[in-house]
Amino acid sequence: MPLFWRIFLLNAVVLIGATALLLGPVTVSTPVLLTEAAVLTGGLAAMLIANGLLLRIGLAPLQRLTRAMTTTDLLRPGTRPAVGGHGEVAELITTFNTMLDRLETERAASAGRALSAQEAERHRIAQELHDEIGQTLTAVLLELKRVADHVPPAIREELHQVQETTRASLDEIRRIARRLRPGVLEELGLTSALKALANEFTGSALTVRHHIGADLPLLSRDTELVLYRVAQESLTNAARHAGARRVELTVRRTPAGVELRVSDDGRGIDGAPEGAGISGMRERALLVGADLSLDAARDGGTEVRLTVLTSHRSH
Template sequence: MPLFWRIFLLNAVVLVAATALLLLGPATVSAPVRLAEAAVLSGGLAAMLIANALLLRIGLAPLQRLARAMTTTDLLRPGARPAVGGHGEVAELITTFNTMLDRLEAERATSAARALTAQEAERHRIAQELHDEIGQTLTAVLLDLKRVADQAPDPVREQLHQVQETTRASLDEIRRIARRLRPGVLEELGLTSALKSLAAEFTSPALSVRHHIEPDLPPLGENAELVLYRVAQESLTNTARHADATRVGLTLERTPDGVELCVRDNGRGIEVATEGAGIRGMRERALLIGAGLTFGPAPDGGTEVRLTVPTPHRSQ
């Protein structure tokens, strides 16, 4: 039955019942209306309005649940679908909404996969150019400076040595940027060595990064390992830049369904309501491989990032 006729019949039932009570009941209306009669009529009207409101609330409850689902749905946080309730047009509307969500999540996953693949390819190209072009150019500049410094008088030689140190520091920074853009250690030595190298890279006098990586991790696949590395890299970057932390713990452990990466610091915490592009990027990467990603306060203060990656045979 269409929604219009269901609402019409609900109101008709209430009005018919009220009319029957007036016709068959002992109550009468005088002219002018007496106070007792006005009280009876007012009570009857209130009863009709309350009954009508209750019946409409029951009939429209599935639409209210659907409206709440529409306002809370986030494609980066796939959740349970609203239950199909009601009859006729209401049930059809909820079913259509669930089908639309399935299609949007599938399309977003496909587009995110293409975008992330293109992003990794672009990072690889930029890192290669930094290493081959700028890195080699600065290396040649260092050799020329050394040759000139060896032949220069003492006052000029000291200045040339300072220029050498500045150029060498720039070359080291370019190499560091290239390593972050293209994790060559991940391709060559695997995930365990890449995460250990990443922890050592972020360790400084102001920030202590400790790692615990279980041996004999299950095979995860190239995409899953890249997502694990990028999430760990982004988490450590956020900690170093924004958390004001002094300690960070990085763990990678086996779980019954796969592996779990945890990055926990003792900084000032994170505001969940203000997620930047980095966190959104991590969520998209997690969705790409069917992983679960959570952010929250650490038990001892600070921020905790957890990425749960299923093994390939469980994710299919």
């Protein structure tokens, strides 16, 4: 029975009963006697309680649905509100759950296309940096060396400084190209790529220690790329924004799949809004059915945890 008719019929029953009592044995004197006032007050209280109970029972599923609507985040898939109530209420909750399933599927597909295009663009830019700018700077270095061999010593020293600046620029371009397109991931696999990534971020201001299990299961190319990109973004955040001095990068096999954990000793998240980098990590995690969480680390910093289920591997 629809919610409207349930409420209407209960109110009708209560009012009809009250009317019958007033027309029958219960009468009201003028002035109202104390006992009559007590009876009327009790009847009114009974009507209010009955209406309150019905509304509480009938609208409870709608309140749960409202809470689910206000807390739903497509980047953080969670449990669906339980289908409760009867008739229109149950149908509404079922429709809402179906809508969430469709939206999450469409968002995952859209994010997959966007990230694939992003990786292709990164590959193109890295290739151009390496082939065009890198070769140009290499030619400049060779020309500077040739000129430096035929100039007076005073000018030669200045040319050597220009050579060092050009060589540093060439190294920086190569480093950027490696971050845009992790060739070591394609050539040597995930373990070597993560070790190279940790070594790349290790410097005077930051120390990255890596612990990578030797028994990692066979993963798809998409899953390895997601693990690498999440580790890369986590290290970038620790180095640039968290003010961290030490980072622990751990990859281990679990009974269900693989877990990546990046923990730093920086200033922590402190309820700060998530930026584009973290949103990008969540979108990548959804592509391979992984679970991403950001929590406070034991040292007061931030711990990023990515759990990949091998049963949900992408192909």
